[in-house]
Amino acid sequence: MQGYLFGMNRRRITSIAAAFFCFCAAAQTPSAIPYSDDRLLDEINTGNADAYPWISADGLRLYYTRNAGGSNALFMSQRAQVTDLFGAGVAVLPGYSGDEVGGWLSVDELTLLFSSDQLIKRATRASLASPFGTPVTITISGAGNYPKSPTLTPDEQELFVFTLAGVQRCVPMGANSYAVTGTLITGASNVGPCKLSHDGLRLYFSADLLGVPYPHRMIRSSLSDPFGDLQYLAGDAFPAPLRHTQCHLTPDELILVGVRADQNMWSANDLFTAEGSDVSGAAEHWLTAPLILPNPAREEAMLRLPGSWPAADVTVLDAQGRTCSHERVFAGNPVMPLDALAPGLHTVILEHAGQRRVERLMVER
Numbered sequence: 001m002q003g004y005l006f007g008m009n010r011r012r013i014t015s016i017a018a019a020f021f022c023f024c025a026a027a028q029t030p031s032a033i034p035y036s037d038d039r040l041l042d043e044i045n046t047g048n049a050d051a052y053p054w055i056s057a058d059g060l061r062l063y064y065t066r067n068a069g070g071s072n073a074l075f076m077s078q079r080a081q082v083t084d085l086f087g088a089g090v091a092v093l094p095g096y097s098g099d100e101v102g103g104w105l106s107v108d109e110l111t112l113l114f115s116s117d118q119l120i121k122r123a124t125r126a127s128l129a130s131p132f133g134t135p136v137t138i139t140i141s142g143a144g145n146y147p148k149s150p151t152l153t154p155d156e157q158e159l160f161v162f163t164l165a166g167v168q169r170c171v172p173m174g175a176n177s178y179a180v181t182g183t184l185i186t187g188a189s190n191v192g193p194c195k196l197s198h199d200g201l202r203l204y205f206s207a208d209l210l211g212v213p214y215p216h217r218m219i220r221s222s223l224s225d226p227f228g229d230l231q232y233l234a235g236d237a238f239p240a241p242l243r244h245t246q247c248h249l250t251p252d253e254l255i256l257v258g259v260r261a262d263q264n265m266w267s268a269n270d271l272f273t274a275e276g277s278d279v280s281g282a283a284e285h286w287l288t289a290p291l292i293l294p295n296p297a298r299e300e301a302m303l304r305l306p307g308s309w310p311a312a313d314v315t316v317l318d319a320q321g322r323t324c325s326h327e328r329v330f331a332g333n334p335v336m337p338l339d340a341l342a343p344g345l346h347t348v349i350l351e352h353a354g355q356r357r358v359e360r361l362m363v364e365r
Contacts, residue, residue, distance in 0.1 A: 040260070041271040043085045044077055051269040052102040052149065052246055053257040056109060057198050059250045062086055062257060063103045064271060074100040074114060082255060082275065093123065093132055102149035102162075107198045113138070115148035120161060122176060140170055142180035149193030153200035153223055160184060160203070162193040167205065188216065188230055188304070189293065195248040203227055206245035209289070213243045215258065216289065229306050230289040292336070292348060296362035301336045303329060309352045316361075317347040338363050 041062075044050060049067035056062070059082045066075045066089065073096075075089035093100060098116040105112050112123045112132055121135035140147055140161065147161040147168070159170040159178045167185045170178035185191050185205065192213060194205035200223050206213040209232055218227035247258035255275055261268040291304050305312050310331050316324040324341055343365045350357045 039273060041086065041257075041273055043087075044089060045270045049266045049269045050271045051259050051266075052193070053248055053259065053271055054104055054195060055248050055250055055255060055257045056105075057107055057251055058082075059255040061109070062271075063092065063105060064089075065101050065103065067266065072099050072101050074103045074112075093135070096135065102193060104149075104151045104195065106152070107154060111152075113150040113152060115146075115150065115161075118146045120147055120150050136176055138176045138178065140178045140180065141173065143168055143170070149195070151194060151196040151203075153196060154198075155200075155223060157223070158200070160194055160196065166191050167194050167203075184227065185218070185230070188289065189302075191216075192245045195246070197249065198251050202249075204247050204249065206243075206247070207232070207289075209293075211294075213245050215244055215247045230304070232287060232289045291350065291357060291359050292361050295360075296364045297338055298364050300338055301361065303334050303336050305329070305331045305350070305352075306355075306357065309350075309355075312350045312352045315349040315351075316341065317349070318342065319345050321347075 041050075044062070044064070046066060046068065049072075050064060052065040054063045060080070061076055061078045063074060063076050065072050074092035076092050077086035077089045079086050092103065092112070096116075098121075101115045103112060103114045109128055110125055112125075112135075114121055114135075116135070120138040120140060122138050123132040123135040125132045138150075138159075140159070143161055144163050144165060147163050149162040151160050152158070157172060159172075161168050161170065166183045168180045169182060169184045170180050173179045184203075185194075185207070188207035190206075190208040190213065192206035194203050196203055201221070202217055202219045204215065204217050207216045207230075208214070209216075214232050216230060216232045218230060220227045243261045243264065245259050245261075247256055249256045255273065257271065257273050259269045260272050261270065288306075289304070291306070293302050293304070295301065303314070311328060313326070313328050314336075315326045318324050318341075324346065341363045343363050346361045346363060348359045348361050350359070
């Protein structure tokens with residue numbers, strides 16, 4: 001179950017197959033994309049922090065944050081075709097004097113959002129060949145200190161930012177003004193900065209699974225719909241303890257970019273890419289995230305209800321099928337105390353409005 005879509009070391013890896021199976025709350029038919037060319041972006045990485053990648057829809061331009069000389073700046077590297085290496089990075093905002101972290105761009109790449117000195121900034125340009133104008137501040141009511149990694153839907157009706165409280169959903173209140181409506185992602189631990197897909201229907205981010213950051217996502221059918229169940233990237237190609245975060249993909253999901261680090265330090269971040277084909281494969285795929293974490297557990301466990309469930313009837317059975325407990329729980333990450341459960345394997349049954357989910361829980365002492 002431990003798996004990633006990034007490189008296992010600093011050399012080009014050419015014989016690893018990986019695939020995405022796309023499942024949404026409406027149970028769409030899965031589609032698989034294998035990746036056979038996962039590699040570290042040595043042509044870009046500097047040995048300091050290189051992070052927060054955003055890939056253009058055609059896969060030819062990569063925008064990212066680079067730390068150099070103690071400050072962070074946005075850079076862009078491009079290539080003539082997707083089989084080429086990226087060229088040298090050029091500054092996106094030459095002459096800008098503030099910090100530049102976590103760039104996001106509109107599909108046409110004419111609007112840029114980024115965080116700077118505890119503020120969210122917006123800059124625009126007339127064409128890809130034109131420079132960006134002077135950034136202006138986007139005010140966000142209720143975001144708290146240091147919002148970063150902004151990402152915006154194509155209709156600009158939803159802005160998501162990362163804060164100490166997690167990923168916050170914001171709605172427009174006026175020109176360059178938004179207000180937080182609440183925390184988007186619940187039921188996950190150590191949620192990292194997010195990036196929307198180009199159409200705004202998928203949200204990519206990292207969260208812990210078995211104590212290690214994995215790529216996760218949430219998807220929806222339209223911009224007016226809420227995001228569905230939490231999913232994670234499963235497979236065996238890229239095992240722990242490497243940390244894999246900040247992934248972004250082209251619309252067809254044939255090119256993935258992300259960050260890999262062997263420790264939780266800003267300077268350890270390196271950029272990766274994974275190029276795929278449209279030939280079916282099954283080494284890596286998206287699965288609905290577990291509803292019980294950690295697992296195995298000792299004193300208590302966290303219960304996460306499926307995204308559309310406001311509540312659930314929860315029954316716990318022991319290994320002989322006898323009922324150990326039965327209670328009704330509500331959304332909001334309720335904690336399950338395990339004091340009364342004997343060590344061993346238990347079955348946890350969750351039911352709501354005719355729907356049923358069954359999980360296995362190992363209790364250890």
